[in-house]
Amino acid sequence: MSCPSPITRLLYAEGELAGSELRETEAHLVTCRDCRARVVALREEGALLGEVLREEPHADAPAAAVEVARGVALGLPLAVAAVAVALAAATALLEARLPGAFDLLHPRRIKGAVEMAFDLIFALRENAPGLVELAFAVGVVASVSALGSFLVSTLSRRWFGGAALLALAVAAAPEPARALLVHHDGNYHVAASERVTESVFTRGADRVDVDGAIDGDLIAMAERITVRGQITGSLYVFCRELEITGTVGGAVHAIAESTRIEGTVRDDVYGLVENLTFTSTARVQGDVEAIAQETVVEGSVARDLYVDGDRLDLRGAVGRNLHSHWLKELTLRDGARLVGDVDVQLPEGRAIERAAGARVDGEVRTRVLPSPHERYLDHYRSWHFYAWNLLWFTALFLFGLVAHRLAPAVFRGRIATGSELLRTLATGFVALVVMPVAMVAAALTIVGIPLAIAALFLYLLVLYSADLAVAAWLGGLLAPPADDSLFEFGKSLAAGLAVLAAVALVPFIGPPAGVVALLLGIGLLSERGRAVLR
């Protein structure tokens, strides 16, 4: 005789069968071990349901989904605002009390990720230029469609939200045309007599030449960028060669192979460059902060000069101090004039080459640059490292408690199997990469700017809480919370964070483990976010 249907089995297990059906099923059960096991399991499940239903109701019982939604709706903006305020306050305080300490506050992981991204971009540009274009295109398409489908799916259920956004879009639609000129292909040239009255964004051009004036910023990616005229805003460039003989009203941000400045920059210069040259006619009215293989300064820098790299050759004037953490050669030639101090680290056995005509008004301090290996191990020897780790994880713990109160569902992410682990890692990687691309893509339109800013906050929050998600998961494995109380969650979270902190402190293993934890955490959070939205 074949096995009874699942529903008959349920009816039997619940004592709801009668007559011939009951007799048949009983007869079958005598011979079928599998069905007997299932009946027992069904009865156990029934008893479990009874027990669970008899437990004390929650303080507020309505469906868990509602609780989650409210938690996220209220908690996320609150958490974002709180983090923003806390960061702003901490920054202001630190800057005032301990100038320079701000470096330490930078989330280490973000710094690492940015450096990794730069390395990757440079490596790709050298070896496979087509791939960068392709990745960029795929990234833009993927992120725009992801952003679009996310918006559509969220707003479709709330028509008024969609209507408001549409109204905003309609109101702001003519704005991009007026505010940002997007130039796509072919060379871009502003003639000497020409005046562009908006910011310019150009991409894919071979050459960008500004002989006339741009009233706004210039954001450019090109082989060669030359500014002979005037730009009233700032300059953001990614190119092979940058030459400025005219005037830039704002700051210069350059990632380039060679940058040559002959004209005037009214604000700071930030550079990641191979060869950075300020000729004798160059005037920088702010700071210069650069990582460059070779830097030559013949003109004047009104404020501080921070340069890391192989060689720095100074013949011009610096209004304040010269700092460097990492320099192989420093030459102060005749005519060099430093109003403030010189504070540099040079490799062992090297000294500052200083000509008789070079003038330094302040102190000159030279320290020995530790070898990379020493430098790496150095921070394990200083108490700062442990203090910051302690502070970092304590802050995470406190933030975790607050977040758990606001949105407990965020921490319910679990990884049970190896394939889930891989999937979570992959999700984490995709989210880590796609979100910034999506933000950049969104920020290219005026309508998208608030979205991009909101996304940036969310992104920072996710990066910050990634460790928390992992810690909550680890804590759940090591010390599962006995109930839903804050105390129990705190115990479990503390256990998870302790493991993470211990791993982070191991030399050589700590940093890669940190990256894995970051990816896992972002993956866990993304999947929770998706589950909550669903």
Added chain:
Amino acid sequence: MHAAQESRFAAPPRSKRVGPIASQSRPGDRNEALPAQWLARARSGDREAFGELAIHYRPDVERLCRRLLGSVAETEDAAQESFARAHAALDGYDPARSFRRWLLAIAAHCAIDALRRRRREARLFEREPIEVGAPADPGASPLQHGLSTELRRQLLAAIEAQPDLYRAPLVLRYYADLDYGEIAEILRVSRNQVATLLFRARARLREQLETQR
């Protein structure tokens, strides 16, 4: 144990749970000597004894209403109404049945009525036709008894998050211990439909807990 306990108060209501496998005992019936005495006095018209009964069973009744309705205010109304109806119907109470189950059946009626009022539809369960029957595929295996605290909490949350259609039969069956016939009567559906609803509700719970794990 279940039957023995009941027989002290009355004969077992129906000869259920027979078969080669011993049935699971279900805790919950509190037929201690005192409630039995109160019941006897209440049935002979002692209002104070009924008050004692109400105090004794109120937590059970309230929890049932809470599980069915969710909100505190509606729960109190429904519980109040349950005792009023029970008092009025006390003459019709069959002492052969468990008083707790009889009372919970009345409370279930009240709570389901409140649900219907909330939906502003007289026929809560007939709106979507319930197809009788279930797939031959047994689906995920039943939930194990030794679930962790966290999973039990998730299970309860999942039950609470079920639509009324599935939550009501679950609560009536596993909290109030009503049988399929009684549930069918309260929900105004057929006995087979109750079986289908319970089958599907349990399958949904297993599935949802599986994805949450």
